Amino acid sequence: MVPADIYSKLNAEFGEAILAFEEIPVEPFIKVAPESIVAVSKYLKEEPDLKFDALMCLSGVDSGETLTVVYHLHSTEHRHKIVLKVEVPKDNPYMPTVEGIWMTANWHEREAYDLFGIIFDNHSDLRRILLPDDWVGHPLLKDYKPPEFYHDMPISFEARKE
Amino acid sequence: MSDLVTEEMMVSMGPQHPSTHGVLRLMLTLDGEIVKEAVPHIGYLHRCFEKHAENLTYPQIIPYTDRLDYMASMNNNLGFCVGVERLMGLEVPQRAEYLRVLVAELNRIASHQISLGSYGLDMGAFTPFLYVFRDREIILDIFEELCGARLTYNYVRIGGVARDASPALLDRIEEFVDYFEPWIDKYNNLFTYNKIFIERTANVGVMSKGMAINYGVTGPNLRGSGFQWDLRRDDPYSIYDRFDFNIPVGNGEFGTVGDSWNRYRVRLWEMEESVKIIRQVLNQIPEGPIMAQMRGAIRPPEGEIYARTETPRGELGFYIVSDGSPKPTRVKVRSPCFTVMSVFRELSRGCMIADLMAILGSFDIVLGEIDR
Numbered sequence: 105m106v107p108a109d110i111y112s113k114l115n116a117e118f119g120e121a122i123l124a125f126e127e128i129p130v131e132p133f134i135k136v137a138p139e140s141i142v143a144v145s146k147y148l149k150e151e152p153d154l155k156f157d158a159l160m161c162l163s164g165v166d167s168g169e170t171l172t173v174v175y176h177l178h179s180t181e182h183r184h185k186i187v188l189k190v191e192v193p194k195d196n197p198y199m200p201t202v203e204g205i206w207m208t209a210n211w212h213e214r215e216a217y218d219l220f221g222i223i224f225d226n227h228s229d230l231r232r233i234l235l236p237d238d239w240v241g242h243p244l245l246k247d248y249k250p251p252e253f254y255h256d257m258p259i260s261f262e263a264r265k266e
Numbered sequence: 267m268s269d270l271v272t273e274e275m276m277v278s279m280g281p282q283h284p285s286t287h288g289v290l291r292l293m294l295t296l297d298g299e300i301v302k303e304a305v306p307h308i309g310y311l312h313r314c315f316e317k318h319a320e321n322l323t324y325p326q327i328i329p330y331t332d333r334l335d336y337m338a339s340m341n342n343n344l345g346f347c348v349g350v351e352r353l354m355g356l357e358v359p360q361r362a363e364y365l366r367v368l369v370a371e372l373n374r375i376a377s378h379q380i381s382l383g384s385y386g387l388d389m390g391a392f393t394p395f396l397y398v399f400r401d402r403e404i405i406l407d408i409f410e411e412l413c414g415a416r417l418t419y420n421y422v423r424i425g426g427v428a429r430d431a432s433p434a435l436l437d438r439i440e441e442f443v444d445y446f447e448p449w450i451d452k453y454n455n456l457f458t459y460n461k462i463f464i465e466r467t468a469n470v471g472v473m474s475k476g477m478a479i480n481y482g483v484t485g486p487n488l489r490g491s492g493f494q495w496d497l498r499r500d501d502p503y504s505i506y507d508r509f510d511f512n513i514p515v516g517n518g519e520f521g522t523v524g525d526s527w528n529r530y531r532v533r534l535w536e537m538e539e540s541v542k543i544i545r546q547v548l549n550q551i552p553e554g555p556i557m558a559q560m561r562g563a564i565r566p567p568e569g570e571i572y573a574r575t576e577t578p579r580g581e582l583g584f585y586i587v588s589d590g591s592p593k594p595t596r597v598k599v600r601s602p603c604f605t606v607m608s609v610f611r612e613l614s615r616g617c618m619i620a621d622l623m624a625i626l627g628s629f630d631i632v633l634g635e636i637d638r
Contacts, residue, residue, distance in 0.1 A: 128568075129567060130353055130569055157480070159482060160572065160581065160583055160600060161583050161598065161600035165595075174585065176583070176600075180495060183501075187572070206482070207482070207609075208481055208482030210608055211604065211605070211607075211608040232309075233308065234309040234637060234638070243314065244317060
């Protein structure tokens with residue numbers, strides 16, 4: 105199925121929860137309301153002619169005003185792909201986890217939490233994954249400034265020179 | 267005896283441990299010899315690739331991709347370049363495409379050799395390690411002649427490849443495959459069908475097909491679970507659709523489909539298939555330019571792409587967001603080792619400590635790619 109058909113199918117099923125369908129190059133995407141992502145994902149995985157059984161990638165993106173979570177889905181049976189996007193405000197970055205649908209999301213959501221500070225509600229094990237547990241801040245945010253010291257060890261270039 | 271309860275013990279395995287293939291820490295909860303829980307702690311090799319990528323131009327990122335999966339740098343270069351080229355709609359000259367497939371398959375063999383050798387070490391067999399390193403050396407020499415580097419190549423570039431291969435080098439590659447092909451059988455006799463090795467790995471760490479797909483496991487680990495899935499055939503990139511090769515899957519010859527032995531066995535079959543592809547490339551490679559005509563800085567148009575390629579470890583995806591400037595807004599690496607590591611906790615529950623290394627070794631992980 106092509107993305108436009110998947111969009112109309114989702115739109116018929118969920119109505120207002122499907123916010124938009126944008127045809128940007130190279131891959132169009134479907135924008136979903138944060139509170140409906142679990143229901144939409146479940147539907148995408150279980151509906152017989154969609155069967156998106158594999159979550160290829162889950163990425164966080166800092167898109168200026170908001171934080172975006174991008175889901176790249178793929179069906180090993182029908183061999184089609186789709187991109188979903190969920191946007192959450194920076195000052196309230198809460199959204200539900202899809203860990204219960206694709207286990208791939210478990211570690212990828214931890215990574216998005218670690219590097220962007222997006223908090224996935226009901227996640228079974230939301231800890232930092234790449235950075236140390238006591239690290240301050242979320243480095244992939246565009247306005248991130250690294251701390252000068254970590255446990256008295258100089259980090260920034262300026263701090264090291266002194 | 268049956269209601270004898272021993273005290274639980276917490277053991278930290280790693281970060282410095284010979285069988286963890288890098289700096290990985292496993293936090294074990296043990297009941298005697300039995301592992302109740304093994305929680306992987308990663309991040310010791312985190313080098314902020316994604317943050318660096320946002321501050322570099324596209325060609326500058328390529329050497330950084332070398333250092334993700336340093337056992338198969340060519341495949342990493344290729345994955346990133348394929349993504350950028352698709353975003354730009356750039357056509358790559360034919361000779362460059364053939365050279366790319368050639369180096370990618372040679373590197374796949376070299377990577378699988380390392381996997382075989384180090385798995386042997388994990389399982390207490392030292393000899394195979396020496397044999398595979400001897401043969402891998404020839405591939406590294408070929409790469410050295412081709413691009414000047416032995417480990418981090420920076421060879422595949424956006425729009426083509428960095429250098430052309432001389433006819434003498436192509437002859438040398440042909441010589442290598444003629445020499446190497448019979449050795450695959452010898453590896454098998456030496457190691458694959460060794461009784462001790464089979465006892466150690468068959469029926470250990472059985473991963474079902476459904477579990478593998480749900481966790482996003484790809485590559486030889488997924489094929490070991492009996493699912494025929496290879497991006498070279500199922501989502502073709504470069505010119506892989508022109509070649510004739512099989513996709514081997516685990517058959518459960520000695521244990522269950524999806525156990526450690528099958529995951530290991532698939533890699534040896536894949537070496538044979540890579541040899542097949544290399545032979546076809548050498549027969550078909552045309553003359554011509556090796557770089558596409560481009561003007562000025564590389565500026566992909568505004569847009570985004572998720573490009574995935576089949577590296578020796580599975581599906582390597584690059585999610586690239588461009589705003590039309592020479593630097594990407596976001597580069598996310600979907601690493602095959604990262605996803606396969608996430609399955610470890612569930613797979614190792616209830617096994618023996620010695621089996622942990624059998625499972626971990628069969629995944630063939632590279633920590634540089636997990637931590638990025």
